[in-house]
Amino acid sequence: MRITNKNTTKPRKEKVYESESFKDGQFTEEELKQYGLSDNEIATILEYQSLLPILQENENNTISAKELHNQLKVSRDFSTWIKQQIEDLELVKNIDYFIDSPLKGSGLVDYQLKLSDAKEIAMLAGSKGGRTSEELKKMSKLVRKYFIAIEKAFKNRTNWNTNRKNTLINCKELRGALITKREELLNGVPEWITNGNLYSIEFSLLNTVILGMSATQYRKEHNISSNEQIRNYFSEDQLDDVERLERYDAQLIISQEIYSYEERKQILQTEYDRVKNRKTKWV
Numbered sequence: 070m071r072i073t074n075k076n077t078t079k080p081r082k083e084k085v086y087e088s089e090s091f092k093d094g095q096f097t098e099e100e101l102k103q104y105g106l107s108d109n110e111i112a113t114i115l116e117y118q119s120l121l122p123i124l125q126e127n128e129n130n131t132i133s134a135k136e137l138h139n140q141l142k143v144s145r146d147f148s149t150w151i152k153q154q155i156e157d158l159e160l161v162k163n164i165d166y167f168i169d170s171p172l173k174g175s176g177l178v179d180y181q182l183k184l185s186d187a188k189e190i191a192m193l194a195g196s197k198g199g200r201t202s203e204e205l206k207k208m209s210k211l212v213r214k215y216f217i218a219i220e221k222a223f224k225n226r227t228n229w230n231t232n233r234k235n236t237l238i239n240c241k242e243l244r245g246a247l248i249t250k251r252e253e254l255l256n257g258v259p260e261w262i263t264n265g266n267l268y269s270i271e272f273s274l275l276n277t278v279i280l281g282m283s284a285t286q287y288r289k290e291h292n293i294s295s296n297e298q299i300r301n302y303f304s305e306d307q308l309d310d311v312e313r314l315e316r317y318d319a320q321l322i323i324s325q326e327i328y329s330y331e332e333r334k335q336i337l338q339t340e341y342d343r344v345k346n347r348k349t350k351w352v
Contacts, residue, residue, distance in 0.1 A: 090237060090301060091230045095119070096222055103304060104225035110218040117215040123184060123223070130223055131167065132187045134180035141194050141208050151180055154190050184223075188216040225305075232308035236300065239315035240272075246322040247271060257328040274330065275318065276300075278338050279310050314341065 092100060095118050101111045121140055123130050134154075138147045145153075160166050165186050169179040182190070191212040194205060247254060247267050254267060262270060276284050276299065284299050291302055300311060314337060321327045321336060 090233055090298065092226050092233075092301075095122075096219075096226075100226075101222060103229070103302075104222060106218065106222060106225075110221070113211075113215050113218050114222055117212075118219065121212065121215060123219060130184040130220070131181040132184060134166070134182050134187075137182065137187055137190065137212070140212055141191065142204055143194070155180075157193070158186060158189060160186060184216060184220055188213060188220070191216060229305055229308065232305050232312065233300070235312045236308055236315065239312050239319070243271070243315045243319045243322075244268065246319040250322050250326075250328060253326075253328040254322065254330075257332075258330050262330070270330070271318070274334055275311065275314050275337070278314065278334065278341050279307055310341065 096114055098111060098115060101114060106114075117140075121132060121136050123132055134151050135147055138150055143150050154160070155166065158165075160182075162168070165183055167181040169181060171178045191209050194209040251267060254271075258267075258270060265273065273284055276287070280287050282290075287293070287299055288295065291299075293299055293302060300308070303311065317340065318333065318337060321333050327333050327336065
């Protein structure tokens with residue numbers, strides 16, 4: 070066991086919430102694969118997300134009406150076309166669509182459409198029988214396919230970010246337990262562990278229970294650089310496991326006063342296996 074004295078300097082405090090812990094911006098192929106999207110859905114998103122970028126603010130996903138007009142290759146001028154769409158679909162200003170401020174000196178106005186309404190506009194654009202050009206029908210089908218796929222991707226990303234946030238919240242709870250019982254826990258670390266501070270040792274323990282391998286092995290298998298957080302590559306289920314195990318680990322330390330590294334690892338592994346095998350809820 071490690072022996073420490075009371076004058077040992079406390080480990081530095083680390084930021085719990087970091088922007089790089091959450092997913093945003095354009096989708097990458099690797100991220101989309103995490104969500105279980107089909108190859109066709111992934112290819113569609115990667116092809117069109119630059120042509121039809123989606124603005125995401127909180128839970129609202131909007132798209133530029135001008136960009137949609139351009140991609141659908143509508144022959145009518147934009148101003149006439151968008152006003153007709155708003156009238157046909159009975160869209161409500163500041164609820165279904167938002168008007169962008171015109172560029173200074175240009176007088177050009179754009180509209181931000183909710184993704185659901187943009188999808189309906191694309192669908193209707195290609196369903197007007199003989200009056201609609203074949204090119205417009207084709208583009209309507211492709212754009213609608215893109216909207217459906219990216220809507221699914223955004224939903225998965227929102228769920229993933231929520232789970233990641235929960236792991237960071239419980240991470241804070243676990244860090245508090247590590248600080249409170251620091252000396253007892255250090256004395257419970259086996260001699261064969263020679264590297265890392267108490268934080269890294271504990272989080273490595275949890276990662277090993279969930280992954281069945283060390284962080285180093287996981288990085289190698291998934292080609293993850295040493296300066297990236299491996300949990301940013303976890304699936305939603307794995308993040309859910311992290312959240313619950315961190316909370317359970319904190320309880321073992323604070324409530325049950327189990328300071329032995331090996332004993333906690335065995336308890337956590339047993340509980341993790343029990344839940345996974347029986348598909349039951351965590352205690």
